[in-house]
Amino acid sequence: MCVEKTPWELVIDFHGHTCPDIALGYRVAQLAQREMGIRPAPDSECLVKAYTQSCALDAVQVLNKATIGRRALIIEETQHHIYQFHFTGTQEIHQFTVSSDVLDHLKALQHPDLSPRERQNKVLEGVQYVLTLEESAFCQYDKIPGELRKL
Template identity: 75%
Template sequence: MCVEKTPWELVIDFHGHTCPGIAVGYRVAQLAQREMGIRPTPDSELLVKAFTQSCAVDAMQVLNKATLGRRALMIEETQQHLYQFHFTGTHELHQIRIAQEVLEHLAAFNIEGLSPREKQNKILEEVQFVLSIEESAFCHYELIPGELKKRGH
């Protein structure tokens, strides 16, 4: 019997473990999908730009099909949890910035000195925090003029 994996399970499999970072990427990737809707034309491509290299980008590779190998995922390291999504052929960017309060909460996350079970529980607690916090408290979304350009092969 073959059981299809959920999007969350696919992200965990790709990333290799569960952590708050992939939960952030999962929320961002889903929000972008919802706000962008369907592909405007069959030949348009989704491009994603992340302004920090974190676990979150793995969720975007899986859920948004924007991979580093195809150059559809670009990373410009500024250590900001800011993500831009763009369908080629359009002139708008969907920009998502993680709220400072969420980042401060996650920065305080510490599992040092905990038993394996305590570590696992703390990780799951932080993942649940990210996945359940009200969207307006999680991030700021805006639609802005602009485009992303895929870098040459």
């Protein structure tokens, strides 16, 4: 019997562990799917530009099929959790900016002197926080005229 995995399970399998950054990427990737809708044409490709290189990008690669290997994922390191999504053949960029309050909350959960069990509990607390936070508090969404291009 074959049991289909959930999108979350697919992301965790690909990434190798659960962490708040993978939850950030999962949430952004799902929001992008919702806002972008279906592909405008069969040959249209999803391109993504990220302004940070973090675990979040693994979720984008799995859910949005924008992989580094196909040059559909462009990284410009500025250490800001800003993600832009674009279907080729369109003139619209969907931008998601994760709230600085969210990032500050996650940073506050990190303590170097915690035991392994306490650290794991903080990780799970961060994941739950990201996945259950009200969307308006999680990120800002903007549609921007323009397009992304492969490098």
